[in-house]
Amino acid sequence: MSSYQVRPATVRDAKAIAEINATSSRAAYQGLVPDDQLGTLSIDKRQQFWRDAIEYMEPQVQVATDGDKVVGFVGFDRSRDKGTPSACGEIWAIYVDPAHWNQGVGVALWDAANDGLKEEGCTKVTVWVPVRNERALRFHEHAGFKREMASLKTVLVGTVKLEEIRLRRDVG
Structure with missing residues (x-):
């Protein structure tokens, strides 16, 4: 059981979310x-x-808090991929302050997103992850996601081309 609380984000959380997004991206993409x-x-x-x-x-955005401090967030909604059934959701973003990695924050956020997608009537969920981001791949695979090998695509991050893969699992 996680000691972190997860709640819907408010506009006042936007700065903390942005800071976590940047800090975690710097650590994850190093x-x-x-x-x-x-x-x-x-x-x-x-x-x-x-x-x-x-x-x-x-x-939809949910934040994980430790006391009054936002320590992570997840954004989720219907899948943005063309041709995807309306019952397919997507994790648009999931980031945790690196100081809180491996402490259950990501799991608490995933559980909240899963519940939210279920409430929206989604039966499947996907997430795009850079192939070389081993930490993110391990996290999602531990949560039951499976790689869709045929989904590999190249995306531009700044001036760098990264290979991304879509992972999928049932909502449940």
Whole structure:
């Protein structure tokens, strides 16, 4: 049982979400994206994105807290992939402050997203993960996601091309 509380995000959480998004991205993408690009991640742009997401509920955003401090977040909604059935959801983003990695925050956030997707009538859920992000792949596979090998695609992150793979599992 997690000691972290998960709740719907409020607009006031946008700055903390943006900071976690940037800090966790820097840690997770170290060695995959050049340090000079990681150092330019804009908290202001991310804060505006997450403020809008929270306000318009696209995606739905939940935060994990440790006391009053936001330590992680998850954004989820219907899948953005073309041709996907309406009953397929997607984890758009799931990030945890690196100081709280391996402490159950990600599991608490995944459980909240799973419950939210179930409430929305989703029966399947997907997530896109860079192939070289072994930590994220392990997390999702531990949560029951399976790689869809035919889904491999190349995405541009800054000036770097990364291979991503879609993982899928049942909502339940």
